[in-house]
Amino acid sequence: MRRASPSISDVARAAGVSIGTVSNVLNGTARVAPATREKVESAIAGLGFVRNGVARSLAAGRSSTLGFVIIDLSNSYFLDIARGAEAEAGGAGLNLLLANSDMSEAKQRTYVDLFVEERVAGILVAANHGSRQDLHRSGRGVPVVVVDAPGDHTDVCAVVPDNELGGYLAASHLISTGRRRLLFAGTTELVPVRDRLLGVERAVAEHPGVELEVEQTGNVQVEDGRRVGDDIVLRGPRERPDAVVAAADLLALGVLQSLLLSSSLRVPDDVAIIGYDDNRAAWDSAVPLSTIRQPGEEIGHEAVKLLLEELETGPDGHRHRLVTCEPRLVVRASTTG
Amino acid sequence: MRRASPSISDVARAAGVSIGTVSNVLNGTARVAPATREKVESAIAGLGFVRNGVARSLAAGRSSTLGFVIIDLSNSYFLDIARGAEAEAGGAGLNLLLANSDMSEAKQRTYVDLFVEERVAGILVAANHGSRQDLHRSGRGVPVVVVDAPGDHTDVCAVVPDNELGGYLAASHLISTGRRRLLFAGTTELVPVRDRLLGVERAVAEHPGVELEVEQTGNVQVEDGRRVGDDIVLRGPRERPDAVVAAADLLALGVLQSLLLSSSLRVPDDVAIIGYDDNRAAWDSAVPLSTIRQPGEEIGHEAVKLLLEELETGPDGHRHRLVTCEPRLVVRASTTG
DNA sequence: TTGTATGCGTTATCAA
DNA sequence: TTGATAACGCATACAA
Numbered sequence: 001m002r003r004a005s006p007s008i009s010d011v012a013r014a015a016g017v018s019i020g021t022v023s024n025v026l027n028g029t030a031r032v033a034p035a036t037r038e039k040v041e042s043a044i045a046g047l048g049f050v051r052n053g054v055a056r057s058l059a060a061g062r063s064s065t066l067g068f069v070i071i072d073l074s075n076s077y078f079l080d081i082a083r084g085a086e087a088e089a090g091g092a093g094l095n096l097l098l099a100n101s102d103m104s105e106a107k108q109r110t111y112v113d114l115f116v117e118e119r120v121a122g123i124l125v126a127a128n129h130g131s132r133q134d135l136h137r138s139g140r141g142v143p144v145v146v147v148d149a150p151g152d153h154t155d156v157c158a159v160v161p162d163n164e165l166g167g168y169l170a171a172s173h174l175i176s177t178g179r180r181r182l183l184f185a186g187t188t189e190l191v192p193v194r195d196r197l198l199g200v201e202r203a204v205a206e207h208p209g210v211e212l213e214v215e216q217t218g219n220v221q222v223e224d225g226r227r228v229g230d231d232i233v234l235r236g237p238r239e240r241p242d243a244v245v246a247a248a249d250l251l252a253l254g255v256l257q258s259l260l261l262s263s264s265l266r267v268p269d270d271v272a273i274i275g276y277d278d279n280r281a282a283w284d285s286a287v288p289l290s291t292i293r294q295p296g297e298e299i300g301h302e303a304v305k306l307l308l309e310e311l312e313t314g315p316d317g318h319r320h321r322l323v324t325c326e327p328r329l330v331v332r333a334s335t336t337g
Numbered sequence: 338m339r340r341a342s343p344s345i346s347d348v349a350r351a352a353g354v355s356i357g358t359v360s361n362v363l364n365g366t367a368r369v370a371p372a373t374r375e376k377v378e379s380a381i382a383g384l385g386f387v388r389n390g391v392a393r394s395l396a397a398g399r400s401s402t403l404g405f406v407i408i409d410l411s412n413s414y415f416l417d418i419a420r421g422a423e424a425e426a427g428g429a430g431l432n433l434l435l436a437n438s439d440m441s442e443a444k445q446r447t448y449v450d451l452f453v454e455e456r457v458a459g460i461l462v463a464a465n466h467g468s469r470q471d472l473h474r475s476g477r478g479v480p481v482v483v484v485d486a487p488g489d490h491t492d493v494c495a496v497v498p499d500n501e502l503g504g505y506l507a508a509s510h511l512i513s514t515g516r517r518r519l520l521f522a523g524t525t526e527l528v529p530v531r532d533r534l535l536g537v538e539r540a541v542a543e544h545p546g547v548e549l550e551v552e553q554t555g556n557v558q559v560e561d562g563r564r565v566g567d568d569i570v571l572r573g574p575r576e577r578p579d580a581v582v583a584a585a586d587l588l589a590l591g592v593l594q595s596l597l598l599s600s601s602l603r604v605p606d607d608v609a610i611i612g613y614d615d616n617r618a619a620w621d622s623a624v625p626l627s628t629i630r631q632p633g634e635e636i637g638h639e640a641v642k643l644l645l646e647e648l649e650t651g652p653d654g655h656r657h658r659l660v661t662c663e664p665r666l667v668v669r670a671s672t673t674g
Numbered sequence: 675t676t677g678t679a680t681g682c683g684t685t686a687t688c689a690a
Numbered sequence: 691t692t693g694a695t696a697a698c699g700c701a702t703a704c705a706a
Contacts, residue, residue, distance in 0.1 A: 004478070005478050007698090007699055007700080008700060009699080009700095017676075018676065019677085019678090019699090019700080020701085020702085021675085021676055021677075023700070023701060026700095027701080030676085031675065032676080036676080050453055051700080052395075052456060052698090052699055052700070053451075053454035054395045054455060054456050054699080054700090055682090055698065055700040055701090056454075056699080056701075057391050058391045058395050058681095058699080059699075060682085060700080060701055063391070065455075067434075073416055073419075073435075076411055079437070082410075083439070086437070095448075096436075097434045097436060098410075098437060099432075099435065100419060100435060110432075111432075117387060117389065117390035118390045118391060118402075119389060119391050140342060140385060141342050250621065260597075261597075281618065281621065284559040284590065284618065286594045286623075345683065345684065346683080354692075355692065355694070356693085356694090357687095357695090360685065361691095361692085363684095366686085369692085370691060373691080373692080389682090389684070391682090391683080391684090392683030393683075394684085394698095395699065396683075396685040396697075397685055397698085398685085
């Protein structure tokens with residue numbers, strides 16, 4: 001029969017000291033005599049005492065854990081953000097707990113509320129639901145930082161990737177390796193995709209003689225890419241692009257599969273392909289895909305930094321900011337023969 | 338200037354009632370007059386009161402959140418388990434918080450300890466580090482259920498997939514569709530893979546005339562699969578298997594890519610391929626892969642059920658159990674022409 | 675260096 | 691139906 005977990009006063013009694021002293025050795029706050037410390041420590045070990053974090057944060061009025069509400073954990077990009085956030089938090093002695101909102105706005109709300117109720121030190125939200133104002137208000141005092149969500153930043157701090165730059169990098173790479181007829185594939189209904197296209201257009205504009213064609217896809221999955229690829233295969237050499245900028249790796253993968261199956265076009269000889277995101281799928285494909293790697297970890301780091309900043313300055317004196325992180329070009333076989 | 342969040346007593350004062358009454362409307366515990374309830378509720382809304390879960394669980398002596406320490410969130414299998422666990426927990430009015438141990442034994446320990454300190458109602462651990470005894474002890478009173486880890490179950494409840502059955506299902510499917518020369522690819526250093534092979538052997542043994550060959554791979558990644566595929570391509574028609582059971586989808590994907598690139602062998606006409614896990618990669622491949630789908634969600638459900646059971650009966654009177662969940666065959670184009 | 679006492683925001687018990 | 695009050699386990703300020 002296992003009794004309820006021992007408390008500090010149990011430890012104090014066993015060690016023959018006061019609870020204040022036990023608390024001191026636990027936290028290293030005040031100076032405590034080596035002999036006393038030892039007594040306390042052996043009492044702790046003997047009783048199998050584990051300090052109660054609940055009582056701890058109630059008494060201290062602060063918590064040492066951060067909450068991260070993630071919209072899509074199956075996307076490795078968000079996991080990278082979580083890794084970065086975890087590392088940065090760890091450096092500040094904070095733990096990071098995750099919650100999977102799984103594309104559901106209701107769940108997102110539920111978990112944000114949960115973290116607020118649990119009075120975590122701060123909340124990260126990887127969201128595309130609700131306005132930032134809503135998120136800020138739902139924080140109700142506990143600082144919130146939004147990650148990877150478009151919008152303004154007057155009410156809440158946010159960290160986003162520079163999608164425009166990513167598009168620019170992708171197109172510039174293709175152009176600098178001699179490509180002149182670019183096809184951008186993706187759906188511009190998605191804001192990030194729209195931004196990527198903007199960057200592609202900027203790169204093209206810088207190079208007279210380079211042409212750009214935009215092919216709208218319903219979504220950015222493999223099957224959408226296959227359709228784009230099938231379309232390209234059917235074209236004559238004159239109407240055919242010599243490079244494809246896909247708005248996402250899965251899309252690029254579909255294009256690649258289609259071209260490879262047709263066996264009439266070679267990658268990258270006839271058509272170069274570059275994706276976006278650096279999914280695992282990108283480096284596992286038959287021809288490894290060049291891509292734009294999202295600055296996931298960096299975003300996580302920056303987001304927690306923002307949180308810590310707000311934690312230090314307090315709600316007043318804190319000015320909400322927007323931090324932008326730069327993606328990076330990753331060159332693989334699909335763009336360089 | 339935002340002041341500290343209002344407490345129950347602030348609400349009580351604003352509503353002109355006692356804190357006990359506020360607590361009652363908050364929890365619906367005792368009967369409270371409609372008029373009083375209304376006063377309290379408008380005070381809550383007016384002050385923007387959010388109840389303090391920390392004080393709540395300290396006073397109540399119980400928490401309504403579960404912790405799940407996951408070894409590899411980038412594996413969608415574990416995410417499925419989390420989904421199942423979340424659903425089951427939600428049904429019992431519990432929330433599920435996640436922690437990513439990211440293959441690190443130290444992190445796993447840290448997060449288990451954190452959850453114990455925070456006195457969550459129960460802990461799920463998807464682990465392959467440490468013995469189950471260790472895990473049980475580290476729970477220190479809060480119930481722990483281990484998920485997807487081999488070993489005995491005398492000290493802690495556990496839920497595992499039936500890998501032997503999975504292997505059996507895969508091989509039986511191939512045999513029943515006319516294949517007679519099976520090649521099993523994988524590394525038997527991994528216990529789950531070894532179990533899958535056992536099932537394959539059982540199916541083969543049931544069908545005299547069917548041959549089985551085992552090819553050891555260093556790992557179960559795409560590149561390992563490519564090597565297997567390259568090997569198959571080089572063989573003559575007489576030494577060549579007519580079906581491949583890959584221990585994992587990525588492995589199967591590599592085999593597929595190799596065969597497709599060679600364009601001398603057709604899938605599934607010449608060689609059928611079946612994978613394991615039902616990764617996204619499996620349905621996105623050029624020829625959609627048949628596979629064995631892990632019972633992830635079911636495992637999550639069962640794990641939380643075990644936790645709830647232990648929660649109800651208390652530490653005594655609870656007998657630790659091992660629950661096994663059955664994987665399912667998913668037939669796609671790679672095994673049926 | 676150590677002990678004592680108060681309060682953190684709830685829940686829960688008992689009176690009113 | 692409501693109010694008063696004692697825990698819950700700890701941190702912390704202050705006294706010794």
